Amino acid sequence: xxxxxxxxxxxxxxxxxxxxxxxxxxxxxxxxxxxxxxxxxxxxxxxxxxxxxxxxxxxxxxxxxxxxxxxxxxxxxxxxxxxxxxxxxxxxxxxxxxxxxxxxxxxxxxxxxxxxxxxxxxxxxxxxxxxxxxxxxxxxxxxxxxxxxxxxxxxxxxxxxxxxxxxxxxxxxxxxxxxxxxxxxxxxxxxxxxxxxxxxxxxxxxxxxxxxxxxxxxxxxxxxxxxxxxxxxxxxxxxx
Amino acid sequence: xxxxxxxxxxxxxxxxxxxxxxxxxxxxxxxxxxxxxxxxxxxxxxxxxxxxxxxxxxxxxxxxxxxxxxxxxxxxxxxxxxxxxxxxxxxxxxxxxxxxxxxxxxxxxxxxxxxxxxxxxxxxxxxxxxxxxxxxxxxxxxxxxxxxxxxxxxxxxxxxxxxxxxxxxxxxxxxxxxxxxxxxxxxxxxxxxxxxxxxxxxxxxxxxxxxxxxxxxxxxxxxxxxxxxxxxxxxxxxxxxxxxxxxxxxxxxxxxxxxxxxxxxxxxxxxxxxxxxxxxxxxxxxxxxxxxxxxxxxxxxxxxxxxxx
Numbered sequence: 001x002x003x004x005x006x007x008x009x010x011x012x013x014x015x016x017x018x019x020x021x022x023x024x025x026x027x028x029x030x031x032x033x034x035x036x037x038x039x040x041x042x043x044x045x046x047x048x049x050x051x052x053x054x055x056x057x058x059x060x061x062x063x064x065x066x067x068x069x070x071x072x073x074x075x076x077x078x079x080x081x082x083x084x085x086x087x088x089x090x091x092x093x094x095x096x097x098x099x100x101x102x103x104x105x106x107x108x109x110x111x112x113x114x115x116x117x118x119x120x121x122x123x124x125x126x127x128x129x130x131x132x133x134x135x136x137x138x139x140x141x142x143x144x145x146x147x148x149x150x151x152x153x154x155x156x157x158x159x160x161x162x163x164x165x166x167x168x169x170x171x172x173x174x175x176x177x178x179x180x181x182x183x184x185x186x187x188x189x190x191x192x193x194x195x196x197x198x199x200x201x202x203x204x205x206x207x208x209x210x211x212x213x214x215x216x217x218x219x220x221x222x223x224x225x226x227x228x229x230x231x232x233x234x235x236x237x238x239x240x
Numbered sequence: 241x242x243x244x245x246x247x248x249x250x251x252x253x254x255x256x257x258x259x260x261x262x263x264x265x266x267x268x269x270x271x272x273x274x275x276x277x278x279x280x281x282x283x284x285x286x287x288x289x290x291x292x293x294x295x296x297x298x299x300x301x302x303x304x305x306x307x308x309x310x311x312x313x314x315x316x317x318x319x320x321x322x323x324x325x326x327x328x329x330x331x332x333x334x335x336x337x338x339x340x341x342x343x344x345x346x347x348x349x350x351x352x353x354x355x356x357x358x359x360x361x362x363x364x365x366x367x368x369x370x371x372x373x374x375x376x377x378x379x380x381x382x383x384x385x386x387x388x389x390x391x392x393x394x395x396x397x398x399x400x401x402x403x404x405x406x407x408x409x410x411x412x413x414x415x416x417x418x419x420x421x422x423x424x425x426x427x428x429x430x431x432x433x434x435x436x437x438x439x440x441x442x443x444x445x446x447x448x449x450x451x452x453x454x455x456x457x458x459x460x461x462x463x464x465x466x467x468x469x470x471x472x473x474x475x476x477x478x479x480x481x482x483x484x485x486x487x488x489x490x491x492x493x494x495x496x497x498x499x500x501x502x503x504x505x506x507x508x509x510x511x512x513x514x515x516x517x518x519x520x521x522x523x524x525x526x527x528x529x530x531x532x533x534x535x536x537x538x539x540x541x542x543x544x545x546x547x548x549x
Contacts, residue, residue, distance in 0.1 A: 069533060073534035215491035
């Protein structure tokens with residue numbers, strides 16, 4: 001993918017479906033999309049109105065903003081999570097994206113939005129980084145409808161970095177920066193799929209690799225960059 | 241030579257298969273460029289899941305026209321990938337026709353406005369280089385071919401068409417300054433086999449290709465931060481401690497990333513302007529820092545916001 005351009009299709013998703021819960025064993029990650037989430041926005045000040053009376057609550061889809069290392073603390077999900085609204089793109093936004101494409105700069109611009117091609121058939125949906133809310137994590141349980149792929153996650157980070165910092169990491173560098181965590185999530189998902197508690201994974205990962213390979217004895221977490229395949233092969237089959 | 245068809249002629253895609261992870265009829269993002277001419281394998285790979293992705297990663301592949309599938313349809317056998325002879329930039333759509341354990345058949349669907357252009361090119365430059373090695377197509381396999389096994393390593397291609405894995409192995413050797421023996425010890429493989437990777441005579445396994453890429457990413461970053469990568473890799477990080485090379489041989493790249501994150505960096509960067517005219521900085525190197533995870537005590541107290549229960 002060219003830097004600055006946008007992934008044009010469903011390759012941004014690891015998996016998506018219309019109804020929750022998609023990939024129920026997969027730990028939450030940045031960019032995961034949830035449905036039926038309420039986000040609150042404080043409206044402009046009005047005379048004789050208390051701020052609490054100016055709060056507007058909208059319920060719909062939302063995307064997790066926290067990095068996976070920030071979403072958890074001590075291996076457990078942090079109580080309060082930040083999410084950005086996922087909404088239908090407005091007609092003028094769709095037109096604007098088309099203008100960028102005509103100029104040979106597809107999706108380059110409107111960086112407050114992260115387009116979600118084919119999330120729904122009826123319309124283009126976008127993550128709107130300007131509408132961000134904080135919710136208790138219990139509001140998100142069993143509501144996930146989409147997970148981003150490694151490529152999609154990379155693109156989301158590039159988009160969000162530009163929106164918030166006006167910094168644009170190159171795609172290839174960022175892709176490989178994220179690979180370690182991406183592989184960790186995949187192994188973690190398999191850990192959960194085999195019947196273990198999500199919270200127990202971090203402790204297992206801190207233990208040395210078993211077996212009799214060249215890498216045996218090295219802490220599994222230290223192996224994730226270079227030998228995630230060895231770590232995955234070391235997963236126990238499941239609790240008795 | 242395959243026949244290029246107009247979009248209107250397209251009628252070969254099988255019925256979409258919703259249960260397949262790589263559904264028939266699905267589109268794959270592919271780019272073909274001139275220098276170097278190649279299909280974007282990462283784009284293809286990103287479109288795959290599960291066993292297909294694993295098989296795809298197992299090796300790079302060969303585009304080959306086959307005798308029994310439709311014109312403009314290609315079999316991607318997973319071993320070696322020759323260059324495409326195109327002399328300008330095109331972005332064809334690629335449509336999956338069928339897939340199984342280690343084979344992917346897809347059709348390159350040229351956009352209608354590009355068809356005329358490509359037809360002209362086809363008179364002098366075939367899409368597929370007929371001199372490159374090919375493998376059994378599905379038709380042959382059905383009559384007792386390779387039975388789903390990955391093809392064996394192929395003969396080394398010419399210098400001008402080194403497979404991407406060989407380019408990675410060479411770049412790693414050049415940037416690190418380590419010998420083939422020292423690099424081979426990380427995987428571990430013999431010096432001769434690392435040299436075969438560099439020449440393209442031997443294709444790394446999927447897992448070793450991933451290790452090569454991870455190492456290259458790290459060494460590229462290292463070269464932004466130290467004068468001599470080789471010296472840094474062979475000297476102990478701390479007094480009496482292991483050298484980075486020894487840590488790599490034990491598989492511990494994370495410790496090295498943590499160490500590198502403390503080094504001053506000369507980040508290759510440039511000013512970029514988006515479509516609205518906003519300025520920003522494009523950073524071409526890694527932004528990875530040392531990894532420290534939060535403890536529950538550090539972050540979990542939001543009692544002023546939350547009700548007791």
